[in-house]
Amino acid sequence: MATGGTSSSSGEGFLSRMALNDNKAGMEGLNRDKINKIIMESSKGSRFYENELKKEQQVNQRIERMMLQKAHITEQQLSKAQAQVEKMTSDLERGRDLSRVIVHVDMDAFYAAVETRDCPDLMDKPMAVGSMSMLSTSNYHARKFGVRAAMPGFIAKKLCPNLVIVPTNFDKYRAVSAEVREVFADYDPHFLPMSLDEAYLDISDHLEQRRGWPEALRTHRLHTNNTGTARVEDHGGLQETVEVEGLSPVLFENSPSSSPCLQDAAGGEVEVFGTCAEEAVREMRFRIEQKTSLTASAGERDAVCSFILSMYVCVCVGIAPNMMLAKVCSDKNKPNGQYRLPSNRQAVIDFIQDLPVRKISGIGKVTEKMLGALGITSCSHLGQEMALLALLFSETSWHHFLHISMGLGSTHIERDGERKSMSTERTFGEMGALEEQFSLCKELCQDLAQDLQKEALKGKTVTLKLKNVNFEVKTRAWTLPCAVATTEELFAVAKDLLKTEIDNVSPQPLRLRLMGNLTLPSPVCLNVVSHWQENTLISNTNTSAETDISMSALTASDKMTHEPSAHASTSSYCSTEPESGTDSLTCPVCFREVNTTELTVFNRHIDQCLSSKLLSRCVLDSVGLRLDSSAGDHTESTTGLLLYETSTANISLSTVGLNPVCLNTCPNGDVSIHRANTLKVSSQSDPHVRVCLLSPGGPRPMTTPKPESRDHRGPALTCPVCQETQDTNDLTLFNRHVDLCLNQEVLHELGGLASVDRTTHTAPPAAHKGPCFRYVLFTE
DNA sequence: GGGGGAAGGACCA
DNA sequence: TTCCTGGTCCTTCCCCC
Known part of the structure; x- marks a missing residue:
């Protein structure tokens, strides 16, 4: 177990949390020691390094506490936990759903590919997208030097002095991403984008349809020359051949258009794809290549440009029965490949056995280290030590671990989830002047207000995030009685929070390097x-x-055009405050x-x-429910919805088999639950209280239910x-x-x-x- | 003891 | 000289009922 500030197990003399993470395509077989030495030399002594050291010590203390806890676990506790784990395992096993075909698409080095398209000179140079402070991505030449995303540019330059750093241009990336997404939509109109270069798709329905498709629907024309060389005519009319072999380690072997091409009636090359999942995905990758290539088809060097892009946008795809596995699979044949995990239990179990826990999305460096201290490095270890994990970790955590160890994940791709928060933050050089700090705070509030208004949202909790020059992060929040959205409203809260922090360190100045403003939207x-x-x-x-x-x-x-300016004063946080003297609303x-x-009570009403x-x-x-007008009678629908219209009634819930939690009532009806399962309905003021009971799982659903795709932990x-x-x-x-x-x-x-x-x-x-x-x- | 807010942190792209 | 940004979720602590 590591207990000191440095990684005692490795004896490498540096912070393990700052060491190179070479878990990325194109970074195999690097000289880690040499790279780590340069990283440490560049960082040591800096405030950032000192802060990382502190964080590492905190993790080590957490591990120590965990080990102490472990030492006190009795055999009895362990066997009790084991029984609990076994019960849950069998429940989960019963609910295992292998019916869906989930696809995870990840475009490796996406920003770098787009930049290379626009500047072909970068094709054979090590390059990264970002700034001297931080890199967003790097190409494969740069990765050979240990340069990768999330690395500061100045360190990258030390690793690779010839590195070309290109500033980010998100408008360009968004445009290419939009084209890619159009292709995704053909395979799953409800696909879930995770970022500009990553998405999940459920292609089960597409595959079902595809089985009946004639060959013509699965035939696609080839637009560019993808055979290993690109020919282009320059302005002078001289034909030059650009040899691309050896330019990039990416290239051809896994290209989706690598199978033999046929000729169509017009003499053009076409490719016919099959009906299975692998073929559908290969077709999707082929179409992405073709489509994104076309985006570059303007100007004098179109063939080269389009060729480069199709070479450099590496579409990595994982196909599996759930999202967790699909994500791991997409990493399997990087770059530019696809991997399918068969939809059968044994294949899933075999696949998961030796998988390092760090490969699982959601397990980062801290969790990896904590599990490592318990001797758990692979998913099979995870399964073997579940009882121990159930005693040492929170319920949420060990449930998550159990799912992982069984190869279970979500089989339902949910798009358009409700937004939980919105924020904006800025990093800058040291800022100590009060005026500047308040002015920046206002600017941030302005930005946030604009973003909130764009999405027609408001928030009730305003949070101020501060990072001082020592990289220590503080957040200070204030929850309001009602939601706010304007600059003035946000600033009224944020400036008070900032002032409190300034007062706390006074007479010393608050030396900041980052300020952020975040708001949690109301439901x-x-x-x-x-x-x-x-x-x-x-x-x-x-x-x-x-x-x-x-x-x-x-x-x-x-x-936005009707914001009530009259109430948006700095003395009032909330624009909906009632006027004085009003005692009811x-x-x-x-x-x-x-x-x-x-207002909270009123809003609830x-x-x-x-x-x-x-x-x-x-x-x-x-x-189509009918309302039964005779008091006390009820109307039962096939949906499990039960309606009573009555002035007073005692309804036995056990008789109708309903869950008392799922109920809605007319606001003037008084509803209470008596003796565990009897519902009492009465009203003083309204002779027709309507009680609507929502039954969990209709006894006879009106529509055909979707295939069961959830964990079996209770009724649908x-x-x-x-x-x-x-x-x-x-x-x-x-x-x-x-x-x-x-x-x-x-x-x-x-x-x-x-x-x-x-x-x-x-x-x-x-x-x-x-x-x-x-x-x-x-x-x- | 439970609920909810505040604060901090892990993790992701 | 220089280590991001924006988002979600979880844990822990503390206060209040």
Whole structure:
């Protein structure tokens, strides 16, 4: 076990966390010792190095604590944990899903390839994209010197003095990435992009269709010469042949167009691809090569340019039954190759056996080191030591380890997940002047406000991130009662947080090298951010229950132009604060007075109101449920949705077999659970309380359920809105899904309302007695 | 003791 | 001379009910 500040096990005399990570294509067989020596010599004594040393010591202390804990584990504890692990293993085994064909695509050295396309002179030079401070990627010539992504440029220059560093140009990379994504969409329209150069696809459905395709649909024309040489005519009309063999270690052997070509009727070369997964992927890679090559087909050196790009964009693909394995597989035949792991249990187990834990996405240098201290380096070790891991690590962690050791991963690619946070940060030279710091803080707030407005988001928690000149990072957060988005609102919080930090180190100056600003958006589901028109927050005596909702759904751009400047003062964090003297607020959904001035409470009321209103209006209508008017009776749908309309009722949940957690009620109904499984419904004010019970997993789903692709840890849940079986049995997740679905429903419905004028925000209909509100409903 | 916020950190591309 | 940026998730600590 390593206990000191340096890697005592290796005896190399340097920080192991700073050593070269040569786990990258094109970096095999490097002289690690020599490279590490240069890295250490360049870093030693620097503030960065000192900070890394501190971090390494912290990890070592963590390991020491873990080993101490391990020493106290009894046989009894171990056997109990073993039983728990075995039970979970068999549960997981039962739920193993090998039916999907998941593909992970990774384009190696992507930025470098695009830059080489635009400047062919770089083709035979070691080059990297980034700056003297940090590199984003490097080409294969540079990797031979130990130069890789996430390495500072000045160190890279020491490793490779002839290195050419090209500044990043994300617009260019985005353009090429968009072309690649068009190809992805043909194989899986719901593919999941992870970054500009990486994506997951589920090609199961494509393969099913593909089996019935005629050959013509699987035939693609060859556009460029990919045989090993490129011929190009220069301006003078002299034909020169560019020999490319030996220019790059990437090249030809795994090229997707390496199989024999046929000729079509017009005499052009074509390639016919088969119907299996490997062939579909080979075709996809072929099309990416062809398509990205064409992007360079302008100007005098088009053939060379397109040729270079097709050579340098190395499309590495992994094909496996789940995302975790596909990711590992894409790394298998790098660069520019593909690897398929067969969809059978034994193949998966064999594959995982000797796999180093570090190859798994999610296991980084710290986890690797901690596992290493326990003698665990491969996935099979992981499986053997699960009982111990269950005692030493958190539940989340050891569950993750168990999944890995069994070769399990997600089989459902979820796109468009809800955004959790948004941030912006900047690194700079040492900054100690207060004026500068506050000015930068404001700038960051401006940037963040713009980003938030682009996505029509708001956030409730504002975080200030600071890194001082010693690389120590601090975050300071403040949660507001309501969501904010404007520069002024963000700055009002951020400047206070910054001031506190400045005061804390006073009279010393706060010497910064990074400042960042981050905000956590409020939940998307049915969340209402209220931009009150002036004088609309009035004490309202009208409590009549209006049935229609009068709202104007503003678009993102509408919203930006209607920010309420009156409230955006630095003395007020929140633009929706009620006016003084107001002791109640009027709900814009039910138009009843809510006896609170607490915006959190009020928002919760609105959420509930919308939820129930929508459930009765949108959902029940859309799923064709009838409402039984006789009190106490219920209507059962085939979806597992059960509806009661009653003033008072005691419903035995055991009789109807429902989970009491999944329930929604009308806001004025009082619902309580009696004696574990009896639901009591009553209301003082409303004679028709509607109770909507969402049953986990409809007994008779209306739609054909999707193939079972989830872990078997409980019954499947069917969303009553979209009717789709959800890949979770976690009720929180499920509820979030239902909320999102409902949100879409209401927006859809609002969008279809003829009376809603999105541009002029006309007054509500004359019959409407309630106050006039404007709303922004957050989607996406 | 549980829930939730704050702070820090691991990990990823 | 010089070690990023933006995002997610997890853990730990602490306070409050």
